[in-house]
Amino acid sequence: MKNHVEARNVVKRFGPTVALNGAGIAIAEGETHALVGRNGAGKSTLVSILTGLQPADEGEVLFSGEPAPVLADRDAWRQRVACVYQKSTIIPALTVAENLFLNRQATKGLKINWRGLRAEARELLDTYEVDVDVRALAGDLTVEQRQLVEIARALSFGARFIILDEPTARLDGAAIERLFGRMRSLREQGVTMMYISHHLDEVYEICQSVTVFRDARHIVTRSVADLPHDELVAAMTGEATVAYEARPHTPAETVVLSGQGLTLGGRYQDIDISVKSGEVVGLAGSASSGKVGLAETLVGLRRADSGTVMVKGAPVKPGDVPAALRAGLGFVPEDRHHEGFVPLLSVGENATFPIARKLGRYGIVSPARRRAKADELIKNLDIKTEGPDQPVGDLSGGNAQKVVFARALVDDPAALVVINPTAGVDVKAKQALLGAVEDAVERGAGAVVVSDELDDLRICDRVLVMFHGRIVKDVPRGWTDHELVAVMEGIEE
Ligand SMILES: Nc1ncnc2c1ncn2[C@@H]1O[C@H](COP(=O)(O)OP(=O)(O)OP(=O)(O)O)[C@@H](O)[C@H]1O
Ligand SMILES: [Mg+2]
Numbered sequence: 001m002k003n004h005v006e007a008r009n010v011v012k013r014f015g016p017t018v019a020l021n022g023a024g025i026a027i028a029e030g031e032t033h034a035l036v037g038r039n040g041a042g043k044s045t046l047v048s049i050l051t052g053l054q055p056a057d058e059g060e061v062l063f064s065g066e067p068a069p070v071l072a073d074r075d076a077w078r079q080r081v082a083c084v085y086q087k088s089t090i091i092p093a094l095t096v097a098e099n100l101f102l103n104r105q106a107t108k109g110l111k112i113n114w115r116g117l118r119a120e121a122r123e124l125l126d127t128y129e130v131d132v133d134v135r136a137l138a139g140d141l142t143v144e145q146r147q148l149v150e151i152a153r154a155l156s157f158g159a160r161f162i163i164l165d166e167p168t169a170r171l172d173g174a175a176i177e178r179l180f181g182r183m184r185s186l187r188e189q190g191v192t193m194m195y196i197s198h199h200l201d202e203v204y205e206i207c208q209s210v211t212v213f214r215d216a217r218h219i220v221t222r223s224v225a226d227l228p229h230d231e232l233v234a235a236m237t238g239e240a241t242v243a244y245e246a247r248p249h250t251p252a253e254t255v256v257l258s259g260q261g262l263t264l265g266g267r268y269q270d271i272d273i274s275v276k277s278g279e280v281v282g283l284a285g286s287a288s289s290g291k292v293g294l295a296e297t298l299v300g301l302r303r304a305d306s307g308t309v310m311v312k313g314a315p316v317k318p319g320d321v322p323a324a325l326r327a328g329l330g331f332v333p334e335d336r337h338h339e340g341f342v343p344l345l346s347v348g349e350n351a352t353f354p355i356a357r358k359l360g361r362y363g364i365v366s367p368a369r370r371r372a373k374a375d376e377l378i379k380n381l382d383i384k385t386e387g388p389d390q391p392v393g394d395l396s397g398g399n400a401q402k403v404v405f406a407r408a409l410v411d412d413p414a415a416l417v418v419i420n421p422t423a424g425v426d427v428k429a430k431q432a433l434l435g436a437v438e439d440a441v442e443r444g445a446g447a448v449v450v451s452d453e454l455d456d457l458r459i460c461d462r463v464l465v466m467f468h469g470r471i472v473k474d475v476p477r478g479w480t481d482h483e484l485v486a487v488m489e490g491i492e493e
Pocket of ligand 2 (some may be wrong): 043
């Protein structure tokens with residue numbers, strides 16, 4: 001079969017880091033080809049080279065056997081390849097219509113006609129069956145809507161090759177199925193796709209072939225039918241990996257985090273929740289269940305219309321993140337790019353942010369202690385970085401997520417609230433993060449784990465299932481996937 005896209009012997013260095021070390025990929029015409037590997041393996045770096053955003057230090061890229069255009073010729077690149085990036089490229093402060101025609105307005109050389117722009121945007125979205133208001137601010141869209149707008153934008157440039165870099169990391173089950181439906185129909189239309197994900201079951205569901213990168217190198221390319229799951233994991237990690245075993249916990253009587261009578265119009269109603277020291281409580285449900293809104297209220301990112309949040313028995317000022325942190329909460333937010341970290345600050349500064357402030361109050365920030373703590377966290381969570389002084393913005397997606405996690409843990413919180421904690425994190429790193437939550441719980445913290453991934457919820461002593469803004473069931477440990485999913489979908493109560 002003809003190769004639609006090929007990268008050969010690509011080398012890419014960032015200072016002392018070798019992100020790609022003679023790696024390559026060959027993607028056949030019309031196939032959906034997975035690219036997998038551990039955090040920092042070089043996947044997104046290859047994406048940036050295949051989309052012409054960065055030059056390779058060595059090696060070549062071919063489209064349908066022809067050398068890739070020069071980097072400056074953006075239009076030529078846009079006609080060949082499009083990408084839904086790991087980090088959204090949509091600009092939140094602009095409307096959907098403006099986002100769709102960004103980069104294109106200039107070429108017309110005319111004054112912008114807003115009404116015409118909106119109509120054109122509407123037509124474009126209709127062509128690709130994307131049901132989103134073109135006047136909405138992109139920042140108000142859900143992750144799913146944002147991706148659909150990005151895909152429509154990509155296709156509208158005429159590209160027949162689309163790269164999806166971890167599109168499902170922040171989607172719930174139903175949205176993933178809708179995305180897959182869309183990918184299947186694109187494939188029927190002959191579109192070639194490269195698909196990056198840490199959810200290996202998705203690779204088997206939606207892809208025909210798979211390429212594995214490890215430590216900046218190409219390890220193997222196979223048809224998915226010829227590479228069983230355990231061999232795929234072994235190729236990624238270089239060793240056989242066993243599934244994570246949740247540990248038993250012994251909750252104390254003390255309640256460390258609670259919410260009483262919490263209601264936030266349109267999101268959740270009449271919620272009572274309490275978490276004991278030494279206990280892990282899960283929150284599960286679809287995107288519309290209200291689970292994320294509730295967790296965000298517990299940490300002060302949102303303010304409930306009524307009700308109280310208490311940490312260690314004392315009420316916390318509503319809607320005030322610093323107050324929640326001072327009261328003893330640690331949290332991992334849903335969207336690390338907005339609330340998670342400061343990209344320009346270093347790994348060490350981001351990870352130790354809470355202790356810096358705490359020490360700062362007494363005027364004794366000790367750089368040595370801070371550095372020691374940062375080194376310890378980098379080691380414990382296996383963060384792939386040049387060191388504590390590297391800006392977080394330069395880390396791979398999964399490693400940036402680990403920094404956010406480190407920050408949640410750094411100050412020995414009384415309670416942890418983590419939202420989709422392992423999003424974008426590879427199979428082995430996932431185990432390290434779940435282990436870190438269990439370590440904190442063994443030290444006496446209480447934890448709330450909000451997740452779309454059943455594997456994250458397995459460490460919970462009980463899972464509160466939410467449906468349309470209410471807690472419908474309190475499921476103790478020992479559930480099967482099928483049971484929990486049935487409750488989440490409201491099929492069974
Ligand atoms: N702009 C940059 N400056 C410095 N280092 C970089 C930069 N971009 C990437 N790197 C480094 O290159 C390596 C590969 O990163 P890349 O983003 O390609 O990984 P990835 O396979 O996409 O991982 P993930 O699964 O976590 O998204 C990492 O060590 C990363 O820190
Ligand atoms: Mg990446």
